Amino acid sequence: MSIETKKQRMQKLVKMLNQAAKAYYQDAAEIMSNYEYDALYDELENLEKELGLTLSDSPTVRVGYEVLSELPKERHESPMLSLDKTKEIERLKEFLGNQKALISWKLDGLTIVLTYRDGELYKAVTRGNGEVGEVITNNAKVFKNLPLKIAYKGELILRGEAVIRYEDFETINEEIEDVAAKYKNPRNLCSGSVRQLNNEITAKRNVRFYAFSLVKAEEVDFENSRKKQLEWLAGQGFEVVEHYITDVNDIEERVAYFAGQIEHFDVPSDGLVLVYDDIAYGQSLGRTSKFPRDSFAFKWADEIRETTLTQIEWSPSRTGLINPVAIFEPVELEGTTVSRASVHNISIMEELELGIGDKIEVYKANMIIPQIAENLTRSGMCKIPENCPVCGGDTQVKQVANAKALYCINPQCQAKHVKAFTLFVSRDAMNIDGLSEATLEKFIVSGFIKEYADIFHLDRYEEEIKTMEGFGEKSYNNLQKSIEAARNTTLPKLIYALGIANIGLANAKMICKELKYDIERMMYVTEEELCEISGIGEVIAKSFVEYFRNPVHVEQFKRLLLEVRLPEVKEDENAGSLQDMSFVITGSVHHFANRSELKEFIESKGGKVTGSVTGKTKYLINNDTESSSSKNKKAKELGIPILSEEMFLEMVKEK
Numbered sequence: 001m002s003i004e005t006k007k008q009r010m011q012k013l014v015k016m017l018n019q020a021a022k023a024y025y026q027d028a029a030e031i032m033s034n035y036e037y038d039a040l041y042d043e044l045e046n047l048e049k050e051l052g053l054t055l056s057d058s059p060t061v062r063v064g065y066e067v068l069s070e071l072p073k074e075r076h077e078s079p080m081l082s083l084d085k086t087k088e089i090e091r092l093k094e095f096l097g098n099q100k101a102l103i104s105w106k107l108d109g110l111t112i113v114l115t116y117r118d119g120e121l122y123k124a125v126t127r128g129n130g131e132v133g134e135v136i137t138n139n140a141k142v143f144k145n146l147p148l149k150i151a152y153k154g155e156l157i158l159r160g161e162a163v164i165r166y167e168d169f170e171t172i173n174e175e176i177e178d179v180a181a182k183y184k185n186p187r188n189l190c191s192g193s194v195r196q197l198n199n200e201i202t203a204k205r206n207v208r209f210y211a212f213s214l215v216k217a218e219e220v221d222f223e224n225s226r227k228k229q230l231e232w233l234a235g236q237g238f239e240v241v242e243h244y245i246t247d248v249n250d251i252e253e254r255v256a257y258f259a260g261q262i263e264h265f266d267v268p269s270d271g272l273v274l275v276y277d278d279i280a281y282g283q284s285l286g287r288t289s290k291f292p293r294d295s296f297a298f299k300w301a302d303e304i305r306e307t308t309l310t311q312i313e314w315s316p317s318r319t320g321l322i323n324p325v326a327i328f329e330p331v332e333l334e335g336t337t338v339s340r341a342s343v344h345n346i347s348i349m350e351e352l353e354l355g356i357g358d359k360i361e362v363y364k365a366n367m368i369i370p371q372i373a374e375n376l377t378r379s380g381m382c383k384i385p386e387n388c389p390v391c392g393g394d395t396q397v398k399q400v401a402n403a404k405a406l407y408c409i410n411p412q413c414q415a416k417h418v419k420a421f422t423l424f425v426s427r428d429a430m431n432i433d434g435l436s437e438a439t440l441e442k443f444i445v446s447g448f449i450k451e452y453a454d455i456f457h458l459d460r461y462e463e464e465i466k467t468m469e470g471f472g473e474k475s476y477n478n479l480q481k482s483i484e485a486a487r488n489t490t491l492p493k494l495i496y497a498l499g500i501a502n503i504g505l506a507n508a509k510m511i512c513k514e515l516k517y518d519i520e521r522m523m524y525v526t527e528e529e530l531c532e533i534s535g536i537g538e539v540i541a542k543s544f545v546e547y548f549r550n551p552v553h554v555e556q557f558k559r560l561l562l563e564v565r566l567p568e569v570k571e572d573e574n575a576g577s578l579q580d581m582s583f584v585i586t587g588s589v590h591h592f593a594n595r596s597e598l599k600e601f602i603e604s605k606g607g608k609v610t611g612s613v614t615g616k617t618k619y620l621i622n623n624d625t626e627s628s629s630s631k632n633k634k635a636k637e638l639g640i641p642i643l644s645e646e647m648f649l650e651m652v653k654e655k
Contacts, residue, residue, distance in 0.1 A: 083297035104243035108268040109163035142203035147237035154218035160211035237614030305331040316415035341370035355379030429497035434479035578607030
């Protein structure tokens, strides 16, 4: 390759990488995988070194991308630099030398800078391009685990990562009907959630914050230790990133530990971070034009396997969207056997030119999600099905925003109802064991189930069910017992089970309580009335009202009511007696069946139950009031009363 050709390649790489960075940082979108980006970045960096040339707009000399939005912008007091990175443990050993360092997860979300003054959250700013970020204070206030008030009254500045867990990501994505609107990964979802103009949407996304660095805390002695800083932040009520002290002697073991954990780690991570524990030493090293010298990032080396594409499976959903799933000869990746990976949509299939029998390279994004890295043979697009694999109805390719996707256009397609029924029988809804999604699909296709009430009459098909694969006398009887037990339920669970958009169990409880469990009133309530309920916004109110405006839904709901037994709800004289009080429960309980039952009791009286003791906690409930547990110690430090169950129940009686 001539020098001129190499220069042209550099220019092309810069353009491609900057486009990807713009999508990633500004639009919360992803036009190439992390694997592809890293490969192209490394190629560009090598060309720059070889030619001694660096273009002015090269991503190797810039940090991030300029943020464009309607949110207010603010310049950081000190630049938030990227970290130099490696995929080699030997390079980490070089970095460590004779120093001790803090090793922690490198979380894959959105970096946030928080400022607290007088013990209250004062300001929250995104990283942005490293120089200028966006002010998202209003959104930070509804992060799932962020303390709004802390015991420390001086000025505190800290950094951390806003993230959305895989569990929440999957739940939210399932509810999005438009294929182009679905998020490819939790990082993209988090970015869009944190930068919302309406913090009601942010609150629904379950954004969490994990602190990883303390910038400033006036008149606090941290004994020159980063570890002490994180311990102090934890003591203030912040969730801090999992971390350990390491050195050159045990760095390999530490990295191996994190690698072993990531498969079951629910928070997205794209590697690890090392920072010198000795604060003064780290600061004395200064920085390069792009990287701080006291920190280093370790990126997971993507384990890539070559395999053969054997099939494209078309998986229908309740929205009518039919998702392509690549089936390939099984390979070992990151310690597990992998044989399938989502292709997301037809546009990606076309880009990869996927054909049956093609040699493909697969990897696990962030060591978790199987992805196709490359198609080595590119034989051409395989045939797109003209008929739905479930109902046999016609399919149609639709252009939705920037992506093409396949849809079943039959409104009566059984697959469109499977997910709804799966929610109906789930644990937090009707809690019917023995009705998996696969079983429900069989029953729907067989005509046993057409609406929710039909589930309570599956005995009509006893003989047919007993002869089905996976069923017999015993399993059928167990199913019937579970169905009969499910008849005894509560109105909030029944409302949640209907699968009304944006209505979770907590929202259902609030609505039922405020409407005095009056079923007739619930079916004809107005949006205005619902919006008057604390915690119920316009989006939730509209979804609820529109559901019951549909006469089909109303009739089905009435038939469902005939199948269940709802308890009589008596007006509690003490309802609301714990309003605005925050509790933490720890240890075993004696007066309640379990801690969940105690939690429900507190919530029924207007209280709130959280998982960790902070400055906002009103009471800690622990039958062992004198125990030396961490929660007891924390409560005593903050002057928070510790109550036994007896003391708690006595307090409730007095209110």
